[in-house]
Amino acid sequence: MTVIRCSKTIPLPKNAVIRKNTVAWTTKRGKKKTGRLNENGNVIIKLDTWQIQYRDENGKLRRETPGLKSEDAARFYLAKKEAEVQRIKAGILTRNELEQSVRRNVSIQTLIENFLNSLIAAGANQIHIKQTQQKLQYLTETLDIKFIRNITADSVEQWIVAERKYAKKSARTINSYTERLKCFCNWAVRTGYLEKPPLFALKKLNEEIDRRKQRRALTEDELQRLFTSAKTRKKDGKDDRELIYRLLAGTGLRSKELSLTTPSQFDFIRNRFTVEAARTKNKKPDILPLHPDIANRLKEYIGQRNIQPAERIFYYSIYSLLKSFKADLAAAGIEQKSPDGRSLDVHSLRKTFGTMLARAGVPLTTTQRLMRHSSPELTAKLYIDVDPLDLQQAVGKLPMLPSLPSDADNS
Numbered sequence: 001m002t003v004i005r006c007s008k009t010i011p012l013p014k015n016a017v018i019r020k021n022t023v024a025w026t027t028k029r030g031k032k033k034t035g036r037l038n039e040n041g042n043v044i045i046k047l048d049t050w051q052i053q054y055r056d057e058n059g060k061l062r063r064e065t066p067g068l069k070s071e072d073a074a075r076f077y078l079a080k081k082e083a084e085v086q087r088i089k090a091g092i093l094t095r096n097e098l099e100q101s102v103r104r105n106v107s108i109q110t111l112i113e114n115f116l117n118s119l120i121a122a123g124a125n126q127i128h129i130k131q132t133q134q135k136l137q138y139l140t141e142t143l144d145i146k147f148i149r150n151i152t153a154d155s156v157e158q159w160i161v162a163e164r165k166y167a168k169k170s171a172r173t174i175n176s177y178t179e180r181l182k183c184f185c186n187w188a189v190r191t192g193y194l195e196k197p198p199l200f201a202l203k204k205l206n207e208e209i210d211r212r213k214q215r216r217a218l219t220e221d222e223l224q225r226l227f228t229s230a231k232t233r234k235k236d237g238k239d240d241r242e243l244i245y246r247l248l249a250g251t252g253l254r255s256k257e258l259s260l261t262t263p264s265q266f267d268f269i270r271n272r273f274t275v276e277a278a279r280t281k282n283k284k285p286d287i288l289p290l291h292p293d294i295a296n297r298l299k300e301y302i303g304q305r306n307i308q309p310a311e312r313i314f315y316y317s318i319y320s321l322l323k324s325f326k327a328d329l330a331a332a333g334i335e336q337k338s339p340d341g342r343s344l345d346v347h348s349l350r351k352t353f354g355t356m357l358a359r360a361g362v363p364l365t366t367t368q369r370l371m372r373h374s375s376p377e378l379t380a381k382l383y384i385d386v387d388p389l390d391l392q393q394a395v396g397k398l399p400m401l402p403s404l405p406s407d408a409d410n411s
Contacts, residue, residue: 001054001082003074006047006065009038016043050074054081057088057095103193108145112136115187135180148188151198156181160205171205178202216342217355217385222334223249229332230324241324243301244314248349249356250294252371255318255346263302264309271295275372286372322346354383 013033016025023035023043035043051065052074064081068074087093112133119129139145143155156178163169181199188194218226230241247258257275266273271292277285290298298313307313325346329336337343350371357367368379 001078002052003071003078004051004053005071006049006051007044008047009042009044010035012037012041012043052078052081054078054085057085099192105147106193108140108147108150111148111188111193112140112184114191115184118187132180132183135177136184139177139181148185148193151181151185153199153202156199156202171207175204175207178204214342215348215351216338216344217352218249218334218344218348220356222332223352225332225334226328229328233328233331240301241321241328243297244316244321245325245328245349246294246297248346249352250291251288252350252353254350255321259312259314259316259318259321261313262310263307263313266290266295266298268295268299284372288370288372318346351383351385354379355385358384 012023013025016023018037021037023037024032026032033045035045038044048069049065050068050071050073051063053061053063056062062081066074066077068077084098088095088098115136116129116133119132139159143150143159145151160174160178163174178199182197182202185194185197185199189197226245227242230245234240234242244258247253248255251258251273253261253275261273265276271290272287273290275286275288302313322345326336329344334344336345354367354371357370358364362370364376364380367384368376371379371383373379373383
């Protein structure tokens with residue numbers, strides 16, 4: 001068991017002076033260096049860090065480079081490892097328990113960086129990664145989490161109570177934080193930093209009871225007024241918000257997805273378009289139909305501006321579009337927030353798409369497929385507005401029920 005100065009091998013420097021096996025040279029910054037010439041003509045130089053070597057409980061030689069720059073610190077670290085081997089031999093703990101303990105002492109910031117790298121490797125988009133980083137950073141700072149062992153269900157539940165009471169955060173917002181923390185803990189279990197997920201029993205808050213923002217779909221009249229408003233307020237022919245609104249309401253595309261589309265995604269012969277996996281929320285590709293009228297408008301728009309197959313068709317940011325959308329609503333005389341508390345934003349056009357399909361009698365499973373949802377329940381729950389008048393008309397379609405016998409008849 002010993003400590004050894006770390007070294008590395010480099011090619012022989014051009015200005016090196018060789019004396020027997022010793023090599024001396026000066027770096028570009030004027031720093032003098034020395035090393036030892038090996039049998040292959042390369043130079044072995046000593047580093048500032050130290051490596052330790054010891055035999056474990058099975059007699060296997062182990063080498064570790066803890067990054068220590070002091071020989072005394074390296075010897076202290078070696079003594080610690082020797083003590084661990086003795087504890088394992090005495091049956092006080094196992095090697096697995098020891099390694100698990102080491103993993104649990106890795107800083108939370110290091111683990112978060114590793115977790116984010118795993119998301120990047122899995123192909124997550126930059127917006128999701130950035131939001132995940134921000135939320136995990138906020139939670140670790142608020143809960144004073146230094147190591148992953150500090151994450152407990154009790155502490156998270158106390159945080160939820162405080163956020164609800166003092167910060168007035170909605171159930172949906174809080175769920176977005178806790179779900180990311182759960183994903184992080186599950187990753188830590190898979191990679192061996194945790195034995196079991198500490199937040200397994202933590203339940204999501206009911207977002208339906210405390211939904212701060214409820215979107216509604218536009219009516220057909222409102223939709224036409226919005227199109228007219230966007231066309232009237234068009235600025236110098238540089239933008240065509242009317243076409244953007246028509247595409248969002250007629251395809252169910254998200255505004256971010258539409259902003260990234262190129263002509264190569266559209267097949268104007270078959271009137272369909274390809275949704276590329278890299279540009280979607282669920283990271284799944286799909287081929288969807290396109291209404292002929294919208295297809296003709298879009299084809300004409302692309303041709304007039306000579307947009308190349310790989311170029312973006314529209315150039316707008318989500319925030320600038322939302323600002324214009326609010327102004328177009330106001331110009332059309334449409335209230336952004338209705339008396340029942342539901343509101344309109346750009347994403348309401350996607351909800352309008354689902355609602356119009358439902359009112360046209362399109363089956364729910366077909367609507368789900370067109371909106372690219374994971375389940376028909378999600379489509380029905382969030383993206384279809386059912387008007388009381390629609391319900392009344394549905395009941396009116398029932399066949400006449402047979403008259404029930406009266407009490408006098410029974411007697």
